[in-house]
Amino acid sequence: GAVVSQHPSWVICKSGTSVKIECRSLDFQATTMFWYRQFPKQSLMLMATSNEGSKATYEQGVEKDKFLINHASLTLSTLTVTSAHPEDSSFYICSARGSSGFDSPLHFGNGTRLTVT
Amino acid sequence: GENVEQHPSTLSVQEGDSAVIKCTYSDSASNYFPWYKQELGKRPQLIIDIRSNVGEKKDQRIAVTLNKTAKHFSLHITETQPEDSAVYFCAANFGNEKLTFGTGTRLTIIP
Numbered sequence: 642g643a644v645v646s647q648h649p650s651w652v653i654c655k656s657g658t659s660v661k662i663e664c665r666s667l668d669f670q671a672t673t674m675f676w677y678r679q680f681p682k683q684s685l686m687l688m689a690t691s692n693e694g695s696k697a698t699y700e701q702g703v704e705k706d707k708f709l710i711n712h713a714s715l716t717l718s719t720l721t722v723t724s725a726h727p728e729d730s731s732f733y734i735c736s737a738r739g740s741s742g743f744d745s746p747l748h749f750g751n752g753t754r755l756t757v758t
Numbered sequence: 759g760e761n762v763e764q765h766p767s768t769l770s771v772q773e774g775d776s777a778v779i780k781c782t783y784s785d786s787a788s789n790y791f792p793w794y795k796q797e798l799g800k801r802p803q804l805i806i807d808i809r810s811n812v813g814e815k816k817d818q819r820i821a822v823t824l825n826k827t828a829k830h831f832s833l834h835i836t837e838t839q840p841e842d843s844a845v846y847f848c849a850a851n852f853g854n855e856k857l858t859f860g861t862g863t864r865l866t867i868i869p
Contacts, residue, residue, distance in 0.1 A: 673855060684847060685802065685859045734801060743855050744790035744809050749801040 643739025644668050647750025654725055654757055662720045662753045664735030670715035671737035675747065676708075679732040691718040691735075725757045760785060760852045764860030771838050772868050779863045781848035782830040788850040791824060791831045792857070796845045805846075806833070835865075843867045 644667040654660050664674055672693045677685040689710055690698040697710035707729075709721040722729055732754050736747040761784040771777045783791075792807035808815045808822045808831065815822050819838075824831040831850075835842055848860040 675856070684861045687856060687858070690856065738855075743851050746792050746804045746807055747857055748804070751801050752799075754799075 643737075643748045645735065645737055645748050645750040647735055647753055649753055650751055651754040652756070654755070656726055656757055657724055659721055659723045660725055660755060662722075662733055662735075662755075664718045664720070664737075664750050666716045666737050666739075669737075669739050671718075672715060674712060674718040674735055674737045676710065676718075676720050677734045677736065679734060679752075681732075685734065688720075688733075693718075722755065725755070727757045730755055730757045760856075760858045762848060762850050762858050762860040764848050764863060766863060767861065768864045768866070770866045770868055773838055773840060775838055777833075777835045777838055777842070777865055777867075779833045779846055779848070779865070780830060781832070781850075781860050782828075783850040784829070785850075785852045786826075786829065788829075788852055790851045790857075791822070792849050793820075793822060793833050794847045794849065794859075796847065796862075802847060838867045840867050840869055 646665045646667050648663045674691040676688045678688050679685050687700050688703045691710045691712040693712045699705045712718040732752050734749050734752040736749045738745050764781045789810035793805050794802035795805045796802040806820050806822050808824050819836045821834040843866050846863045849857045
């Protein structure tokens with residue numbers, strides 16, 4: 642149980658274009674999902690908390706107008722990188738908890754490797 | 759603030775020996791401490807976790823210990839095997855729904 646699916650696995654786009662990444666909880670409902678970014682050989686940095694039916698909560702230093710998050714249903718959250726630039730190239734991973742309670746594990750999607758040329 | 763420190767950043771261990779990775783956290787309100795294993799280009803996978811009401815937890819060759827007074831927790835891998843080679847991340851919640859991750863340890867098992 643607690644499977645999180647992320648799509649696409651990788652994407653290459655040109656500078657200035659936008660890219661949408663989807664995160665789905667396949668066998669459970671997730672009122673909250675988390676979006677992380679990971680640069681090569683670095684840790685997972687939380688970008689934002691996605692809340693179903695309400696606005697996302699962004700971490701300090703993350704531009705909300707650049708990284709648009711939509712959590713329209715209990716099983717789907719999307720991250721759109723708008724006007725992408727080479728410095729946005731990174732590994733983006735979503736996650737969700739399969740059960741309630743802050744002391745339960747996060748389950749991660751497969752991640753999306755974004756390359757902006 | 760929310761901070762998790764992890765040491766060492768790299769660790770090489772002879773196959774069959776034990777590996778220990780240590781983390782410290784800043785908020786005494788933290789009550790959940792998972793460990794994740796991440797292979798190159800793949801998603802982090804939960805390998806073990808511990809809650810604040812427990813001092814130690816073991817699952818076959820993997821164990822985690824927690825010292826709430828000192829605010830540190832450790833991952834212990836015994837009888838290491840080549841497939842244990844990966845990057846390991848500790849994490850802690852800070853009394854809320856978010857998890858903050860340590861900086862990671864690249865573990866290499868030498869055959």
